[in-house]
Amino acid sequence: MSFSDMPVDVGPVYEGERIRANQMYVELGGPKMEKHFELVRVKNPKDIKDGQVKLIGPDIKDMKEGSTHPIGIFIEVAGPELEEDLEAVFERRVHEFCNFVNGIMHLNQRYTNWMRISKAAVEKGFNSFQMLGTILIRLYKAELPIIKQAQVTIYTDPKEIEKPYEMAMEIYSKRDERARTIHDEDVDMYYGCVLCQSFAPTHACCITPDRTSLCGSINWFDARAAAKVDPKGPLFEVPPGECLNREAGEFSGINEMIKKRSLGEINKIFLYSGMEYPHTSCGCFEAIDFFIPEVNGYGIVDRNYDDVAINGLPFSAMANQTGGGKQMPGFNGISIQYIISPKFQQYDGGIETVVWMPKAVKDRVAEFLPPDLVPKIATEEEVKDLNKLKDWLKEHDHPVVKTWTELEAEEEEEAEYEAEGAMVPMGTVGMTIPGVGGAGGFKIILKNCKIHAESIIIKKIEPKGRK
Numbered sequence: 457m458s459f460s461d462m463p464v465d466v467g468p469v470y471e472g473e474r475i476r477a478n479q480m481y482v483e484l485g486g487p488k489m490e491k492h493f494e495l496v497r498v499k500n501p502k503d504i505k506d507g508q509v510k511l512i513g514p515d516i517k518d519m520k521e522g523s524t525h526p527i528g529i530f531i532e533v534a535g536p537e538l539e540e541d542l543e544a545v546f547e548r549r550v551h552e553f554c555n556f557v558n559g560i561m562h563l564n565q566r567y568t569n570w571m572r573i574s575k576a577a578v579e580k581g582f583n584s585f586q587m588l589g590t591i592l593i594r595l596y597k598a599e600l601p602i603i604k605q606a607q608v609t610i611y612t613d614p615k616e617i618e619k620p621y622e623m624a625m626e627i628y629s630k631r632d633e634r635a636r637t638i639h640d641e642d643v644d645m646y647y648g649c650v651l652c653q654s655f656a657p658t659h660a661c662c663i664t665p666d667r668t669s670l671c672g673s674i675n676w677f678d679a680r681a682a683a684k685v686d687p688k689g690p691l692f693e694v695p696p697g698e699c700l701n702r703e704a705g706e707f708s709g710i711n712e713m714i715k716k717r718s719l720g721e722i723n724k725i726f727l728y729s730g731m732e733y734p735h736t737s738c739g740c741f742e743a744i745d746f747f748i749p750e751v752n753g754y755g756i757v758d759r760n761y762d763d764v765a766i767n768g769l770p771f772s773a774m775a776n777q778t779g780g781g782k783q784m785p786g787f788n789g790i791s792i793q794y795i796i797s798p799k800f801q802q803y804d805g806g807i808e809t810v811v812w813m814p815k816a817v818k819d820r821v822a823e824f825l826p827p828d829l830v831p832k833i834a835t836e837e838e839v840k841d842l843n844k845l846k847d848w849l850k851e852h853d854h855p856v857v858k859t860w861t862e863l864e865a866e867e868e869e870e871a872e873y874e875a876e877g878a879m880v881p882m883g884t885v886g887m888t889i890p891g892v893g894g895a896g897g898f899k900i901i902l903k904n905c906k907i908h909a910e911s912i913i914i915k916k917i918e919p920k921g922r923k
């Protein structure tokens with residue numbers, strides 16, 4: 457496979473290239489655009505013109521520098537061994553293959569895809585989507601030899617993209633619907649994926665029927681099909697082994713997998729907890745499940761939400777905290793599908809602990825949540841900041857309100873022990889350090905942790921110049 461006819465280099469070395477706003481020529485899809493997608497479909501060979509690239513809408517050279525446009529990447533593939541279950545896994549490779557192009561940054565997947573093309577690439581002559589389509593076709597056929605024929609249609613016209621966008625949304629929902637038909641205890645094999653290790657070297661997804669990959673694009677059926685056709689590829693079987701903690705979703709086989717795939721960095725994972733040994737997060741998660749200590753509950757924010765979440769942080773700030781292959785208790789990258797899984801963070805209290813999510817997410821998941829809980833979950837339309845959240849939850853009799861009295865009682869008890877000078881083991885405790893970080897200080901939540909220290913020294917640091 458050669459790309460010598462292309463004006464820019466193509467190869468895995470360019471994965472991870474960042475294109476900042478001042479370096480970009482155009483932006484495609486992303487949070488500013490309503491309708492955009494990428495979709496792969498397996499077709500009958502007679503319906504495919506191998507190598508054909510069609511563009512519907514303006515080309516790169518017709519776009520104004522600094523502008524934003526819709527993008528729909530529709531790839532149709534054929535081959536005697538191909539089956540529909542492989543579509544989602546092929547689709548996830550759009551991210552990787554676009555990022556192979558020097559001068560393209562591709563983020564996310566499905567209907568959240570977001571691309572930037574750099575000024576430097578356009579100056580070198582990369583000024584047509586024909587080139588992008590050709591590169592994708594060559595990469596698909598070379599990297600996935602079971603694909604024998606491929607054609608690509610790229611949509612950039614805001615009107616013309618509507619129909620294929622609706623078709624893509626329907627297909628995503630059908631895939632998600634199918635994934636809801638089985639559960640973790642119904643199968644004896646789980647799957648792993650390391651496609652995102654180029655961005656997050658210690659991250660590996662564990663995909664089970666109840667825990668769709670955090671990018672939301674690979675469910676258990678998709679992973680099974682991919683591991684079957686290419687067992688040595690980025691998706692592989694993970695025998696669960698011994699169940700060490702059913703409530704937490706801890707399995708010996710998954711622990712072994714993460715230890716090996718994270719090169720010893722991570723030793724164990726609780727599949728159903730965001731607070732203890734949480735699943736690692738790369739950067740492709742559809743949403744973040746975050747702890748809100750002030751109400752002892754959880755918020756969920758998705759990457760399409762462009763305001764600050766209930767905790768005062770935008771998605772991007774929380775994403776920096778969450779991603780990179782770390783285990784970050786209290787900030788967990790998740791798929792939207794996982795929210796409606798019966799196993800959703802069950803070790804931390806499950807869906808009943810969720811107090812806030814954007815309206816768009818609530819609208820998507822509401823029909824699958826317990827009906828009496830739905831009106832008790834606030835959105836940005838009801839509550840915008842933490843000060844009002846507590847009252848709102850009380851008014852709506854949210855289940856977390858009951859835990860407040862338990863916590864208050866615990867805190868009172870601790871205070872009593874402290875007054876007597878006793879050292880107590882700490883469970884879930886909120887500590888306020890006054891005078892740090894503004895008038896109210898900040899709160900540190902320590903869950904199930906024991907700290908032993910010979911002494912603690914807290915020093916006030918004076919601003920420079922003041923003695």
Ligand code: SF4
Pocket residue numbers: 548649650651652653660661669670671672673674738740741
């Ligand atoms: S988020 Fe997980 S499942 Fe999705 S591509 Fe990355 S590693 Fe694979």
